[in-house]
Amino acid sequence: MDGPEDAVRDERALVELARSDPSAFAELYRRYLPRVHAFAYRRTNDPEAAQDITSAAFERALRNLGAYRWQPGGFGPWLFRIVANELADHYRRAGRAASDRAAGAAHRLVAQAPRDPADEIGDRDAVDELLAAMSRLSPRYQQALELRYLAGLTPDEAAAAMGTSKATMAVVVHRATRALRRAMDERNGS
Amino acid sequence: MSDETRRRLEAAGERPVPPPDPGFADDLEARLRAVAASLPATGGPATAPAPSATRSGRRRRLVPGFVLAGALAIALMLAGGIGLGRPARVTTPELTGPVNVTVAMPDGAVLEDPDGMLLPDGAVITVGDDGSARIGDTTLLPGDIAVVQQGKLQIQHDGGLGVVPGTATPTAHPTPDRPHGASPPPTTAATRTPAAPTPTPVAPTPRPTPTPTPGTPDRTPAPTPTPVPQPTDTPPPTATPAPTPTPIPVIRPHLRARLLVMGPRVAVTWTETYRAKSYVLIVTVARSGTAPNPVYPGSRVLGTFARPPDLPMRFRVPDGVTELKLQVIALRWNGTVLRRSNVVTIEVPAVVE
Numbered sequence: 307m308d309g310p311e312d313a314v315r316d317e318r319a320l321v322e323l324a325r326s327d328p329s330a331f332a333e334l335y336r337r338y339l340p341r342v343h344a345f346a347y348r349r350t351n352d353p354e355a356a357q358d359i360t361s362a363a364f365e366r367a368l369r370n371l372g373a374y375r376w377q378p379g380g381f382g383p384w385l386f387r388i389v390a391n392e393l394a395d396h397y398r399r400a401g402r403a404a405s406d407r408a409a410g411a412a413h414r415l416v417a418q419a420p421r422d423p424a425d426e427i428g429d430r431d432a433v434d435e436l437l438a439a440m441s442r443l444s445p446r447y448q449q450a451l452e453l454r455y456l457a458g459l460t461p462d463e464a465a466a467a468m469g470t471s472k473a474t475m476a477v478v479v480h481r482a483t484r485a486l487r488r489a490m491d492e493r494n495g496s
Numbered sequence: 497m498s499d500e501t502r503r504r505l506e507a508a509g510e511r512p513v514p515p516p517d518p519g520f521a522d523d524l525e526a527r528l529r530a531v532a533a534s535l536p537a538t539g540g541p542a543t544a545p546a547p548s549a550t551r552s553g554r555r556r557r558l559v560p561g562f563v564l565a566g567a568l569a570i571a572l573m574l575a576g577g578i579g580l581g582r583p584a585r586v587t588t589p590e591l592t593g594p595v596n597v598t599v600a601m602p603d604g605a606v607l608e609d610p611d612g613m614l615l616p617d618g619a620v621i622t623v624g625d626d627g628s629a630r631i632g633d634t635t636l637l638p639g640d641i642a643v644v645q646q647g648k649l650q651i652q653h654d655g656g657l658g659v660v661p662g663t664a665t666p667t668a669h670p671t672p673d674r675p676h677g678a679s680p681p682p683t684t685a686a687t688r689t690p691a692a693p694t695p696t697p698v699a700p701t702p703r704p705t706p707t708p709t710p711g712t713p714d715r716t717p718a719p720t721p722t723p724v725p726q727p728t729d730t731p732p733p734t735a736t737p738a739p740t741p742t743p744i745p746v747i748r749p750h751l752r753a754r755l756l757v758m759g760p761r762v763a764v765t766w767t768e769t770y771r772a773k774s775y776v777l778i779v780t781v782a783r784s785g786t787a788p789n790p791v792y793p794g795s796r797v798l799g800t801f802a803r804p805p806d807l808p809m810r811f812r813v814p815d816g817v818t819e820l821k822l823q824v825i826a827l828r829w830n831g832t833v834l835r836r837s838n839v840v841t842i843e844v845p846a847v848v849e
Contacts, residue, residue, distance in 0.1 A: 328532035332525055339524075343516040348508060354791050358833055360516065361524050365832060368528055369535070433511065436504055455509040487501040 314380060321381050325371050334381065335364055341382075341458055342389055348456040349393050351437055359396055363389040379466030386457050387467040390449045397441055397448075439489040447482035454479050523793045527831045534830075589615040589631045589644055590802045596627030597636070605798055606812060608761070611805035614774065615644045749775065749804075751824045751837040755844060756810065762842055763808040764822060772826035772834050775801045782819045790823040790839060819843050 323330035342363060347356040367388050374384060440448055453464040454475070465475035591599065594609040601607065602618035615621065615631065621642040623629055629636045631649055636642055642651045749769040756763055764777065778795040780787045788795075798811060813820065824837040 328529045331532055332529060335525060335528060336521075339516055339521055344513050347513040348511065353514070357516070357520050357791075357793065361527075361832060364524065364528055365531060365830070368531055432504065433508055436508055451505060455505040458509065483501050483505070486505075490501070 317381055318376055321371070321374070321376065331368055331371070338382065338385055339364075342385065345386065345389055345452070345457040346393065349437065349440075349452055350396070351433060355396060359389065359392045362395075363392045366392070377466060379463055383459065383463050383466035386453060386459060386463070387469070389457070390452050390467065393452060394445050394449065435490065435493065436486075439486055439493055442489045443482060443485050446478070447485055450475065450478045450482045451486065517794055520793045531830055589647070589649060591615055591621065592630040593806075594627070594629040596624040596638075597629045598622045598624070599799075601799065603796075607799055608810040608812075609805070609807065610799055610801070610809040611807060612801045612803040613805075613809075614800045614802055616800070617644050617646060619644045748835045749824045749826050749837040751822060751840050752808075753822050753840040753842060755813075755842050759810075760813045760844055761810045762813060762820065762822070763810045764805075765808040766804045766824045766837055768804050769826040769835055771828065773802075773829040774827045775804065776825040776827060777801065778823050778825060780821045781814070781817045783816045784818060787819040787821045787841070790821055792823070792825045792833065792836070795823075813842075813844055817844055818846070 317334075320330055320334055324334055339360070343356055343360045346359040346363075347353065350356055350359065363385070367385050370388075374381075377384065440451060443451070450464075450468060453459055453467045454461070457464065457467070459467060461475070462472060465472040468475055468478070470478070591597070591610060591613045594611055597609055598621075599607045599610050599613060599615065600620040600622070602616065607613065621629065621631070621636065621640075621644075623636045623638055623640045625638055627636075627638050631642065634642075634649060634651070636651065640651055642649050644650075747770055749766045749772070751764070751766040753762055753764045755761075766775065769775075776792065777798045777800075778790045778792050779798050780790050780795050782788070820842045822840045822842070825833055826835040826837070828834045
């Protein structure tokens with residue numbers, strides 16, 4: 307049962323190699339692309355923004371790979387932290403609560419994006435509402451919720467990505483969830 | 497209370513989402529490889545981003561109807577089989593000052609006078625009557641047909657063999673961000689103007705005599721070493737603090753496009769953009785209903801440009817197209833998206849014969 311350990315060793319070796327070998331980084335890229343893209347998509351609900359964020363995150367990871375030090379959680383949490391930072395930058399540049407943007411993007415026609423499997427009106431509205439309310443939280447709360455729920459990470463990985471302990475992460479997530487609930491209630495006028 | 501919120505969060509995290517577009521994935525990988533390759537060597541600007549690299553056929557399903565004049569031109573030239581001059585080495589060949597020039601792209605699109613365009617491999621440049629153009633140090637004259645192959649230019653001169661100089665002129669993009677270093681924006685705007693884009697080819701390129709001698713350029717072309725030399729060093733911090741064009745740099749490219757009745761064709765131009773190192777012009781079309789919004793990467797790329805064209809470039813609307821949408825994407829030196837322009841929609845009325 308040393309499969310997972312082998313996988314960790316393999317990834318560590320790959321990361322080391324990727325510092326100097328573009329092909330090795332390309333391998334890392336291919337491994338993480340679906341998850342990174344899914345994370346960005348779930349957060350933005352916008353295919354174009356998801357692609358932009360995915361591109362920026364991988365490029366930043368590549369440029370900073372030399373400074374990366376292997377962590378027990380592996381390469382993933384570090385990479386997802388970068389993605390979360392890119393998301394924060396994205397919303398900071400947008401300069402507004404993403405509610406209108408998310409709602410518009412949900413119904414925008416895109417040249418090549420395949421149809422979103424969850425594209426029923428009811429689901430889409432609920433997602434839009436959630437994302438809009440999330441965008442109104444503090445950056446730290448947003449990141450905590452993104453990493454914990456939208457990035458597809460385990461609680462341990464999410465904590466590692468956040469740079470905190472698991473216990474601290476749980477507290478932050480709890481507070482963020484409450485804040486999110488309040489934000490949604492305010493939005494609904496209750 | 498917060499259980500409901502948590503459930504909604506979990507549901508949001510578990511909902512299925514579309515996978516990344518394969519074309520986007522390939523393009524991004526190519527770009528990352530290019531960045532990785534450049535990193536050890538001071539991470540310098542190197543060539544312009546190569547969005548046209550490794551286009552492994554992903555464009556095929558988009559817009560099948562563009563004119564194939566370019567392919568025909570290639571076939572004719574190769575069938576003629578004569579008079580291909582010695583290839584010249586041109587790094588990132590950029591078309592400058594075209595007059596009565598068409599560029600046939602590998603995918604079949606034909607662009608007219610696309611000033612500032614970065615010419616991909618397989619592009620065929622045809623100079624019409626009384627026309628001219630410059631590519632690096634090479635001046636093309638009426639009747640010339642040039643093909644870009646592996647970054648090199650092969651020219652067939654009308655009525656004779658072509659002798660092409662071997663000088664390589666990297667189309668130096670103004671150095672990248674060097675943020676706030678010495679120079680504020682002017683690098684892109686101010687320094688370009690001196691570049692002699694004026695196509696008057698009179699001086700250079702004496703018509704080559706049929707001496708096939710390679711190398712030794714008979715024609716010492718290009719009076720002016722056009723490309724922008726060392727922009728960062730030049731800008732005098734003291735002199736004229738505000739760059740002449742506009743004191744306020746253009747942050748977002750503004751695209752203008754209109755339908756020309758003759759053809760029909762579309763004329764396109766856009767504004768230069770602060771810190772942009774290249775521009776990608778993308779298009780979507782519809783043959784009925786509304787054209788989809790352009791997406792980058794993803795939508796068809798008409799061309800990549802080092803700068804906006806001085807005069808509007810044109811392209812022919814394929815038969816049957818009823819609506820087009822155009823957008824320009826300003827890219828950083830490393831190929832990442834800097835800014836996106838407005839989307840321009842062109843409705844093409846049906847032709848009644």
